[in-house]
Each structure stands twice: as C-alpha cells, then as structure tokens.
Amino acid sequence: MSDRSVKTDPSAERIAADGRLSDLVHRLRSDVSGTVDDSKRRRAEFSTDASNYRVVPEVVVFPRDIDDVLAVEDVARSTLTPITSRGGGTSVAGNSIGPGIVIDFSRHMNRVLDLDPESRIARVQPGTVMATLQTAAAPHGLRFGPDPSTWARCTIGGMIGNNACGSHSLQFGRTAENVRELDVIDGTGRRFSTSSGFDAVLGLEELTERRLSTIRTQLGRFGRQVSGYSLEHLLPENGRDLTKTLVGTEGTCVTVLDATVSLVPVPSRPLLVVLGYPSMIAAADDVPSLIEHRPGAIEGLDPRLVDAVRGHRGADAVAALPDGEGWLLVEISGDDSVESRSRARNLVKESGAQSSRIIDSERDVRAVWRIREDGAGFAGRTPSGKQAWPGFEDAAVPPENLGQYLRDFEELIDGYGVEGMPYGHFGDGCIHVRLDIPLERDGDTLRALMTDAAKLVASHGGSLSGEHGDGRARSELLPYMYSQEAIDAFGEFKQLFDPADILNPGVVVRPRSIDEDLRRPAALPLLSVNGLAFDNDGGDFTAAVHRCVGIGKCRADNAASGGFMCPSYLATADEKDSTRGRARVLQEMLNGSIVQRDWRAPEVHEALDLCLSCKACSNDCPAGVDMAAYKTEVLHQSYKGRLRPITHYVLGWLPRWARLASPFARVVNAITSFRPLEKLVLGIGGMDTRRRIPMFATTSFSRARSRSRQPANSAAKGSPKVMMWVDSFSDNFSPTIARAAQVVLEHAGFEVVLPARPVCCGLTWITTGQLDGARRRLSQLIEEFSPVVEAGIPVLGLEPSCTAVLRSDLRELFPDDPRAIAIARNTFTLAELLASKHMPEDAPELPRLDDVEIVVQPHCHQHSVMGFSADASLLNELGASITQLNGCCGLAGNFGMEKGHYDVSTAVAENALLPALRDASEKSVFLADGFSCRTQAEQLSDVTGIHLAELLASRTSSAGGLRDSARG
Numbered sequence: 001m002s003d004r005s006v007k008t009d010p011s012a013e014r015i016a017a018d019g020r021l022s023d024l025v026h027r028l029r030s031d032v033s034g035t036v037d038d039s040k041r042r043r044a045e046f047s048t049d050a051s052n053y054r055v056v057p058e059v060v061v062f063p064r065d066i067d068d069v070l071a072v073e074d075v076a077r078s079t080l081t082p083i084t085s086r087g088g089g090t091s092v093a094g095n096s097i098g099p100g101i102v103i104d105f106s107r108h109m110n111r112v113l114d115l116d117p118e119s120r121i122a123r124v125q126p127g128t129v130m131a132t133l134q135t136a137a138a139p140h141g142l143r144f145g146p147d148p149s150t151w152a153r154c155t156i157g158g159m160i161g162n163n164a165c166g167s168h169s170l171q172f173g174r175t176a177e178n179v180r181e182l183d184v185i186d187g188t189g190r191r192f193s194t195s196s197g198f199d200a201v202l203g204l205e206e207l208t209e210r211r212l213s214t215i216r217t218q219l220g221r222f223g224r225q226v227s228g229y230s231l232e233h234l235l236p237e238n239g240r241d242l243t244k245t246l247v248g249t250e251g252t253c254v255t256v257l258d259a260t261v262s263l264v265p266v267p268s269r270p271l272l273v274v275l276g277y278p279s280m281i282a283a284a285d286d287v288p289s290l291i292e293h294r295p296g297a298i299e300g301l302d303p304r305l306v307d308a309v310r311g312h313r314g315a316d317a318v319a320a321l322p323d324g325e326g327w328l329l330v331e332i333s334g335d336d337s338v339e340s341r342s343r344a345r346n347l348v349k350e351s352g353a354q355s356s357r358i359i360d361s362e363r364d365v366r367a368v369w370r371i372r373e374d375g376a377g378f379a380g381r382t383p384s385g386k387q388a389w390p391g392f393e394d395a396a397v398p399p400e401n402l403g404q405y406l407r408d409f410e411e412l413i414d415g416y417g418v419e420g421m422p423y424g425h426f427g428d429g430c431i432h433v434r435l436d437i438p439l440e441r442d443g444d445t446l447r448a449l450m451t452d453a454a455k456l457v458a459s460h461g462g463s464l465s466g467e468h469g470d471g472r473a474r475s476e477l478l479p480y481m482y483s484q485e486a487i488d489a490f491g492e493f494k495q496l497f498d499p500a501d502i503l504n505p506g507v508v509v510r511p512r513s514i515d516e517d518l519r520r521p522a523a524l525p526l527l528s529v530n531g532l533a534f535d536n537d538g539g540d541f542t543a544a545v546h547r548c549v550g551i552g553k554c555r556a557d558n559a560a561s562g563g564f565m566c567p568s569y570l571a572t573a574d575e576k577d578s579t580r581g582r583a584r585v586l587q588e589m590l591n592g593s594i595v596q597r598d599w600r601a602p603e604v605h606e607a608l609d610l611c612l613s614c615k616a617c618s619n620d621c622p623a624g625v626d627m628a629a630y631k632t633e634v635l636h637q638s639y640k641g642r643l644r645p646i647t648h649y650v651l652g653w654l655p656r657w658a659r660l661a662s663p664f665a666r667v668v669n670a671i672t673s674f675r676p677l678e679k680l681v682l683g684i685g686g687m688d689t690r691r692r693i694p695m696f697a698t699t700s701f702s703r704a705r706s707r708s709r710q711p712a713n714s715a716a717k718g719s720p721k722v723m724m725w726v727d728s729f730s731d732n733f734s735p736t737i738a739r740a741a742q743v744v745l746e747h748a749g750f751e752v753v754l755p756a757r758p759v760c761c762g763l764t765w766i767t768t769g770q771l772d773g774a775r776r777r778l779s780q781l782i783e784e785f786s787p788v789v790e791a792g793i794p795v796l797g798l799e800p801s802c803t804a805v806l807r808s809d810l811r812e813l814f815p816d817d818p819r820a821i822a823i824a825r826n827t828f829t830l831a832e833l834l835a836s837k838h839m840p841e842d843a844p845e846l847p848r849l850d851d852v853e854i855v856v857q858p859h860c861h862q863h864s865v866m867g868f869s870a871d872a873s874l875l876n877e878l879g880a881s882i883t884q885l886n887g888c889c890g891l892a893g894n895f896g897m898e899k900g901h902y903d904v905s906t907a908v909a910e911n912a913l914l915p916a917l918r919d920a921s922e923k924s925v926f927l928a929d930g931f932s933c934r935t936q937a938e939q940l941s942d943v944t945g946i947h948l949a950e951l952l953a954s955r956t957s958s959a960g961g962l963r964d965s966a967r968g
Contacts, residue, residue: 024079025059028101031071034064034108041603044588044595045581046086046102047519050550051094052389052439052446053472054519056594057084057102064108066183066257073185073255076101082505085251087127087155089580090552092390093471094517095162095250098504103255105157107573112136113258120263121180126157126256131557133261142263145172148467149373152556157256162469163226163248167372168331170427171267171296174223174467176230176247178262184246184254187498191257194243203496204242208234211489218486224396224428224466228478228508229490250469251504253497270296270333271344272365276324276355280422281410283326285403286352287426293347296331298427299372305421308378309371312622316869320368322355328426329368372423379434380549380623382419385536387546388434391446391473391514392453396430396466405460406431412456416449430466440523440543443515450514454480475511520546522591530640531633531771533815536624541633542590548583548625554617555580558886558911563620564863566627567888568610571907579617579627582607586630599637608634610904612892613767614860615804619867628767629812635769644768646686651894652768655728655760658696662703662732665696688902692939694733694931701726701735702758719751720840721793722833723785727802728760729931737798740953741830745796747956749840753793759784761805766813767893775813781806786819794838795827798949800859800866800930801893803829808865829862829929830948831870847955850879855920857913857937857945859930860888871929871948883920887912889928891936909940917941927951 021038028036038059047056058081063069076083084098087106096102105127112133115122117140124133130151133144147166148154154164160182165174172178182194192200198208208215211231219225220232226248233244246254277283280302290298303325310318321327330347334340341358348356359365382388397405406422413420413435424432437446454464454477464474464481479487494501494509506512526541528534537543554566555578569578576582585607588595595603608631618626639648650657661668672678672693679689722745726738745752759781762774785795797803806827814820828836834846854875858868868884875882890908895901906914917926917937926945928934934945 020079021058024075024081027075027079028059028061028072031075032061032063032068034068035062037062039603040594041576041585041606044585044603045575045607046089046104047097047584047588048550049086049089049091049094049096050390050552051092051097051471051473052391052519053094053097053517054522055094055097055099055517057098058100060102060104062104062107069103069109069255069257070185070191072101072103073189076502077187077189077500080500080502082502083255084504085126085157085161085255087158087161088129088150088153088552088555089550089575090150090154090158091162091468091471092393093162093465093468093473095469095471095504095507096158100502104575106155110155115140115263117142117263121260122263123258123260124156125258126155126160128156130154130156130159137263138266141266143266144261145178145264146175150552153552156259156261160247160256160259161250162467163230165224165425165428165430165467167297167299167425169223169425170291170298172264174226176233176244178264179243179247179259180262181260182243182246182254183257183259185257186254187500187503194246197240197242200242201496204234207489207492207496208240211485211492214483214485214489218482221461222396222398222429222463224425224430225463226396226467227464227470227474227481228486229493231489231493248469250471250507252507252509253494253503255503267296267331267333269337269340269360269362270331271340272359272368273330273332273344273347274320274322274357274359274368275328275330275348275351275353276322277326277328277353278324280326281403281406282352283328284406284426286328287402287429288400290328290330290347290351291399291427293332293343293350295347295427296333297329298425299329300423300426300431301327301329301372302421302423304383305379305423306371307383308381308421309374312378313374314867314869317367318371320357320359320364321371322357324353324355328353329372374622378622379421379423379432380547380551382421382436384419384436386419386436387543388420388436389439389520389549390434391437392450392464393434393473394424394430394432394466394468395453395457395462395464396428397457397460397462399427399429401460401462402426402429402431405429405456405462408456408460409453412452413449416445418445418449425466428466429462439518439520442521443518446518447515450474450477451480457481470508470511472506472512472517473514475506475508476514478508478511519587522593523587524590524592526590528633529637531636532629532812534629535812535815541630544626545583545586545590545630547623548580548587548621549623550580551622552578552580553621554578564614564616564860564887565620566617567612567614567890567892567908567911568904570887570911571904572610576607577610579621579625582611582627582630583625586634599634604634605638610901612860612888612890612895612908614888614892615808615864616860616888618808619864632766632769632771636771639769644770646684647894647898648768648770650685650687651897652764652770654764654894658728658732659758661696662700665698665700669695669698686899687897688899690902691897694935696732697735699735701731701738704735705754719749720838721753722750722796722838723753723755723788723793724796725755725759725785725798727797727799728758729802730798731758733931734934734947737947737949740947741796741798741949743953743956744830744949747844748834748846749843755784757784761802761810763802763805764894766805766809771813774809778805778810778813782810782814782817782819782823785823789819789822789826794833794836795823796833797827797829798929798947800829800862801932803827804861804865829866829870831874832866834874835870846878846952848879849875849951849955852880852951853921853924854880854882854927854951855885855916855924856882856927857885857889857930857933859928859933860892862929883916885912885916889913889930889933889936891932893932896932896936905936906940909936913937914941917943925951
C-alpha cells in the first residue's frame with residue numbers, strides 16, 4: 001500500500017469535525033428550550049474558570065429546567081460528547097471547564113425551590129448562589145452551614161461538586177454533611193434519587209465489599225481529606241450513604257438536577273477572638289490546643305496578606321488586629337453573651353498568643369472577616385508584585401501536624417525561589433496559598449514543584465485538596481497520596497456511573513497531566529504602544545489582562561459583596577457582561593486561537609460594548625483588574641488613525657462642544673427643549689432618542705469670574721490657599737457647585753484661588769480611547785497645576801470622575817513625569833480636603849446636619865479611586881442620617897447616552913438608585929457629586945440631586961441667595 005493511501009487529508013478531517021459540531025449544535029437547539037451558543041465569544045468566556053487551565057468548549061448551553069438538562073445529556077451520550085457542569089465558575093482546580101458541552105446552571109436554574117423552616121431543609125436548583133439561599137433562610141434564623149469565601153457568587157451545585165467547606169467547617173462540617181438528597185442523572189442516562197442508596201446503581205454494593213479494606217484504611221482519615229472520591233461513606237458503619245459519597249465527585253459521575261440540603265441555626269452573636277503571634281508557624285503550633293475549646297472557626301492570616309489588604313483598603317481596614325506577625329481568628333459561641341465571653345476569655349488565657357482582642361460588635365466582626373475574604377483575592381499578587389497562581393492551593397494535613405508542615409512547606413518553596421502568602425482554615429489543617437510560579441514561560445516549574453509538594457503533604461498524612469477538589473490541578477498527583485488499590489477503586493466507582501467517560505473527563509480518573517492545557521504560557525506579550533502605561537505589569541497588556549484569574553467577585557450582588565462591580569452583569573446576568581467574561585475574551589484575543597489576535601476583533605468589541613467604564617473593578621476586584629483601562633486601550637489601538645464612531649466625536653469631545661455652546665446657552669437650551677428637534681440631534685449624534693440633552697448653564701462659572709479671577713500665584717498672604725479646579729462639567733452645566741464650594745472653603749478659612757485659565761482633564765477622550773487628545777489636554781493641566789502644587793497649595797476637584805483622572809489616569813498617561821505624581825498626591829475631594837492637614841488651625845465648625853436625611857449615590861470613579869469613606873465620615877460627624885447606595889447609577893458618562901445602551905443603563909439604575917429614590921421620604925435630600933449620577937436621577941425619576949458643596953453651603957451663614965445667584 002502506498003504512502004498516499006494512508007495519509008489523512010487535513011481538510012477532510014476539518015470538514016468532518018465541522019460537520020459533527022454542526023450536527024451537535026443543531027440537535028441541541030432542536031431539543032433544548034434554553035440558549036445554545038457556539039459563538040467564538042461565548043466559547044472564549046467559558047474557556048477557563050478560576051484555575052490555571054484553559055479548555056475551549058465546543059458549545060455552551062444555558063438550560064431553563066430539568067427537561068433541558070436531560071435533553072443535553074441525551075444528545076451528549078448519543079454523540080459521545082463530553083459534558084462539564086458549571087455553576088459560578090470559581091473553581092481553582094479546573095473542575096468546571098471541558099472540551100465538549102459546558103452546561104451553565106447559574107443563568108436560569110438558580111432558584112430556591114422550597115424551604116421548610118420546621119424541618120430545617122431547603123430544596124435548591126444547582127445554579128443557586130449560596131448568598132441567595134442564605135438570604136432566603138435568614139428570616140427564619142437559619143443558614144446553610146458551609147461558607148467558602150466565595151459565598152456571594154459560588155453556587156450550591158459547585159459546592160456539592162467540590163465538597164466545599166469554608167471557615168466554619170469545625171462547627172457545621174463540609175458540604176457532604178449538609179446535603180440530604182440529590183436528584184441526579186449519570187453518564188448512562190439513569191436518573192435517580194440518592195436516597196435510594198445501593199439499589200440505584202448495580203454493582204455498587206459488590207464494589208464496596210471487594211474494596212472494604214482499602215476504603216477503611218486509606219479514606220476518611222481526617223476531616224479535610226477531600227482528594228479522590230469519598231468512598232468511606234459507602235461503608236456499612238457509615239450508613240452506606242450514597243448522597244455523601246457523590247458529593248465531591250466533581251461532576252465526573254453524575255449531573256445534579258436539584259439538591260435537598262440541611263439548614264442550621266444562625267449562631268446568636270458569636271464573639272470573635274483575634275490572637276496575635278510572632279509568626280504564622282507559631283500560630284499553627286497553637287491550633288491543637290485551641291480546638292479543645294470547641295470553636296466555630298479558626299482561621300489563619302499571614303502578615304503579608306494583611307499588608308496586601310492594608311495597601312488596597314487602607315490602614316483602617318486592618319485596625320482591629322492586635323500586634324503580631326501572624327494571626328488566628330477564632331469564633332466562639334455560647335448559650336448567651338455571658339457564656340460566650342467567659343469561653344473567649346478562657347481561650348485567650350490558655351492560648352500561646354502574644355496579644356489578643358475579643359470583638360463583639362457585629363460591624364467590627366464583619367470588618368475582620370472581610371480581611372479574610374478579600375485576602376483570598378489579594379493573595380493573587382505577591383508582595384513583590386508578581387502574579388501568583390493557584391494549583392497547590394488548598395492542601396490539608398491533620399491539625400496536629402500543621403506547624404511542622406508549614407515549616408517544611410516554607411523550606412520547599414524557598415528552594416524553588418517562589419513566594420506566597422499562606423492563610424486559611426487552620427482549625428482544619430487546610431492552608432490556602434498561591435505561588436508566583438513562572439507560568440508565563442511554561443509548566444516545567446509547576447510540574448516539579450507540585451510533585452515535590454504532593455510528596456510533602458502525603459508524608460504528613462495530608463490531602464492534596466482540602467476543599468476545592470482535584471480537578472486538572474491535582475488529579476494526576478493522587479498516586480502520591482493513595483495506593484494503586486485506591487486508585488483502581490476510584491476508577492471502578494466512576495465506571496459504574498459513567499462507563500463512556502463523558503462526564504468531566506480528565507478529572508480524578510484517567511487525569512490530564514497537570515502541565516497540559518495551561519492558560520498563561522499560550523499568551524504572547526503585547527506591549528502597549530503609545531497607549532496606557534500598565535506600569536504595574538511592565539507595560540505588557542497581556543500581563544495586565546491575565547490579572548483576571550477568575551475569582552468571579554464581579555458576579556456577586558453588591559448587597560452581598562459591598563462593592564460596585566459589575567453593574568452590567570447585575571443587569572443582564574450574562575457572563576459576557578462580567579469583568580471576568582470580558583477578560584477571558586481579551587485573553588483569547590491575546591493567544592490568537594479562537595479569537596483573532598487583532599485589536600479590532602469583533603468578539604472583543606462585543607464583549608466590551610456594555611462595559612460602563614465605571615472603574616469599579618479596579619477597586620473591588622481583588623486581583624486588580626481594571627476593565628475600564630483595558631477598554632480604553634482597545635479603543636485607542638483599534639481606532640488609531642481611523643474613522644471613529646460618531647459618539648466618540650460627539651460625547652468624546654463634549655467639553656469642547658460645551659465650551660463653544662456656553663455663550664449661546666439660552667439659544668441652545670431653547671432649541672433642544674423642542675422634543676422633536678432634540679430627538680433628531682440625539683439620533684444623528686449616535687445617542688438614544690429616549691434620552692434628554694442636559695441643559696447648559698446660562699452663565700458658566702468661568703465667564704462670571706473672568707473679570708475678577710486672580711492667578712493662583714498672586715493671591716494675598718494670610719489664609720492658607722486652595723486652588724479650586726472648576727472642571728468642564730461643573731463650569732458649563734452646574735456652576736452652582738463651584739459657587740457653593742467657594743462659600744464652604746471661605747467659611748472654613750481658606751483663600752480660594754483659581755487656575756489662570758480653564759483646563760480640562762480629558763476624561764471623555766480617555767473613556768472613548770482617544771489618548772492622544774487626552775494627553776494634549778492633560779499636558780496643559782500639568783503645566784498649569786504643577787507650580788501650584790510645588791508651592792504647597794492643594795487642588796480641590798469638584799467632579800468625582802475628573803478628580804479621579806488626576807488621581808489615577810494621569811499617572812498612567814505620564815508614568816515618567818514626577819509632576820503627574822505630585823499632582824495626583826495633592827488633589828482632593830471636598831470631604832478629603834476638609835479632613836486633611838491643609839485645613840486652617842482655627843477653622844470654624846462646619847454646619848450641623850442633624851435634621852437632614854440623605855440618600856447618597858457615590859460616583860463610581862470616586863468609589864474606585866478616592867473612596868467614599870471621607871464623605872461618609874464627614875456626613876456622620878455632622879449628624880446626618882444617610883442611606884449610602886452600593887452600585888453604579890447606570891449612566892456612567894457617555895455609556896448611558898449611547899444608542900443601544902439605554903435598556904441596560906436603566907436596568908443598572910434599578911439595582912440601587914431608582915428603588916432608593918422611590919422609597920425615600922419627601923424630606924430626603926438626594927446627594928450626588930457626580931454629574932452623571934444627578935443626570936440619571938433627574939431623567940429617570942425626576943429627582944434633582946445636589947453636590948456636597950451645595951448641601952454644606954446651604955447651611956452656612958453666608959449662603960443666602962446662593963441658588964438664586966447661581967441661576968443668573
């Protein structure tokens with residue numbers, strides 16, 4: 001036979017593969033009522049989870065009900081197509097990615113179906129977010145026991161898949177101990193309830209009898225032995241419990257259709273004991289003695305992790321911790337507060353801690369637990385700023401071995417020259433740590449380190465996974481932990497449920513290699529050319545985008561997470577509109593596989609379209625993802641030297657048009673007040689015709705002051721000076737704010753000076769990716785502001801988004817100019833200035849606000865860059881009653897004005913803003929420093945908002961007639 005006859009035609013293979021995929025997708029769309037999506041963008045979004053791995057699926061399915069799931073499983077079996085079940089996609093081990101069909105349960109199958117407070121059980125769909133269940137159970141004084149740090153976005157189905165535990169497993173156990181019954185379908189198409197036990201699966205009893213010795217001696221040795229399958233629950237002495245056995249099988253044996261779970265009473269005001277130690281190892285050595293006090297939780301905090309939280313959140317975020325270089329958070333409960341405090345004091349007395357603090361304030365307890373939760377994300381960057389990766393991320397050892405294990409582990413990673421910040425569930429012997437393994441090169445170091453670490457854990461009688469499952473990260477290493485007999489038992493167990501290996505193949509049984517399918521080595525560097533600096537990532541856009549490791553905090557409800565991101569995801573519940581989903585598409589663009597390596601790739605622009613550029617992720621994302629910056633870079637590189645969308649010229653140049661229109665404000669306002677003409681202007685300008693064009697001030701602040709204004713460097717001596725920067729929005733649309741600010745500053749004892757000429761920060765040029773134009777404007781600003789700052793005069797910003805440009809974007813655009821850094825450090829919001837060292841020593845007290853009820857909408861850019869704590873503190877100190885909203889208003893500069901964004905913009909407003917305005921009393925004041933926030937409230941609810949300066953000025957003795965004069 002000739003060589004020609006045995007060669008395969010690659011084009012024929014491709015056509016055959018395309019035909020098979022086309023048939024698969026066609027059958028799914030015919031049989032499934034939910035969405036079936038095989039687009040490149042969608043496949044990119046689901047190509048990875050929170051792990052190091054990347055596997056591009058052929059198609060993603062969003063089932064609406066159990067019938068849809070059964071139909072998907074039927075198609076998969078008949079075509080031998082792999083299936084991977086996915087919830088929140090927060091798996092750090094690669095358990096929720098796969099090559100065939102990915103079923104996303106979180107989109108539609110996410111409800112609490114039934115909750116019985118009497119019997120303390122709930123029935124939930126697999127895509128139910130844990131926070132949703134907790135919210136439903138809370139009115140009954142109940143909760144689901146396990147509580148991983150991802151509780152605000154992980155799903156119950158995912159927790160069942162990985163046998164998740166969390167901080168309180170000492171008290172409530174693992175997920176396995178909290179699941180009553182599962183409705184499942186296995187790889188053979190068999191649907192059954194796990195309550196039927198051995199009768200459901202032929203051969204299960206025989207397997208258990210044959211492997212009794214292996215199961216009894218190697219499995220279930222300590223609480224956090226999660227690796228492999230938990231076959232110990234099949235033992236007669238453990239009740240032959242099939243439900244518990246299937247928990248933790250990572251979707252490799254069955255697909256969960258719904259789950260009945262146990263609920264537990266919410267502990268009544270537990271105390272938190274914070275113990276300080278000279279080191280983490282000293283803290284670990286003390287754990288066995290603390291367990292004797294029967295605490296609800298013992299969590300460990302590394303000093304490097306605490307420093308990371310302090311660096312991101314400020315010193316106040318970690319103020320509750322006592323002295324030490326390692327801490328344990330120990331939760332103590334009792335029948336009443338007297339017993340709890342007595343137990344807490346005894347624990348402190350008998351501990352080996354060098355310092356301690358007993359915390360009973362619910363607010364302070366929550367603040368300390370947030371250190372632990374945020375640390376899980378901040379641990380993704382080492383103290384030296386390198387990217388740290390999961391993998392060997394949650395190994396566990398018996399608690400009595402923890403101290404020595406940590407010593408040996410530190411020695412091991414030191415030998416590899418890598419760094420990490422250990423923390424975790426010390427009471428269970430479970431340690432979380434991410435390591436700065438050089439995955440941007442290859443997986444060689446990963447393989448060597450993981451192999452040695454697996455041997456180390458096994459030598460201490462530990463488990464490769466303590467709660468996150470084995471996934472692609474650890475399954476290959478199971479032979480270091482188990483005998484061949486145990487490995488064979490796992491294989492036989494899987495065979496009973498999934499003989500064709502279509503359920504999550506490559507995990508636990510017949511595993512993929514730990515250095516296969518790695519995401520980071522496939523992405524080539526891409527240096528920013530004349531764009532943003534990406535200084536913290538060496539100027540490499542690829543490194544910046546790969547900050548997203550998939551933690552998924554962008555998918556959490558702001559009420560649960562306490563943040564602002566990601567507003568468009570909260571409005572659409574679509575992964576493409578999450579920060580993570582967008583990052584995944586950008587990552588796929590950078591590796592050039594399914595998305596073309598081109599700034600103008602349509603998948604990239606589609607993914608970024610509904611990004612509001614609110615910058616919330618830059619603050620709220622523990623990994624430091626800044627999608628607003630990435631969107632700016634993409635737009636800059638895509639349209640450099642090319643014709644842009646009309647809105648880039650209309651809204652992107654808004655300050656220019658406002659300055660030109662300002663002298664003719666009355667005429668312009670009259671024209672745009674005629675609704676048919678206004679709609680015509682909006683439509684031609686690429687804006688939604690349901691919007692309104694904001695009214696221009698009849699007299700701008702700069703025009704009113706043009707004759708009397710003094711240059712900053714010619715002010716009279718005496719009172720301390722402040723330069724009030726009147727930005728384009730405040731000048732041309734809301735000059736009352738500048739006048740009010742001047743009243744407040746002069747009342748406080750400042751001498752107010754102004755720039756010698758109007759200057760613009762280029763905000764709208766930045767958000768539309770016109771960085772050359774932004775640099776030109778900021779260059780003028782630097783020239784104007786630098787002498788003022790050098791003279792020690794602070795700069796007051798009035799518009800939060802413009803102030804944020806000076807505090808953040810300015811340094812990104814001028815990374816090598818020390819003047820930019822100086823300006824950033826010396827620019828303040830009004831509340832910051834009034835609380836700063838610049839305040840005159842003899843400044844009179846600000847007016848009281850004891851009788852004022854305030855609904856306050858912090859601007860997204862303020863929340864993200866400056867923070868709102870100074871404003872909140874000021875308002876509280878002045879006696880105001882405030883309701884502070886979490887989340888974006890939805891307008892976000894040009895976003896909400898653009899055609900195609902109106903519906904999402906209004907949906908975002910419904911997250912917090914509009915309900916709060918509807919519920920507010922008639923005497924409530926709506927406080928919003930941001931022009932966008934005030935505009936959104938006025939256009940959608942007919943509520944007029946005021947600036948902090950206006951609120952304070954209205955209470956000063958010199959404020960009479962302020963609003964009347966502002967209209968002139």
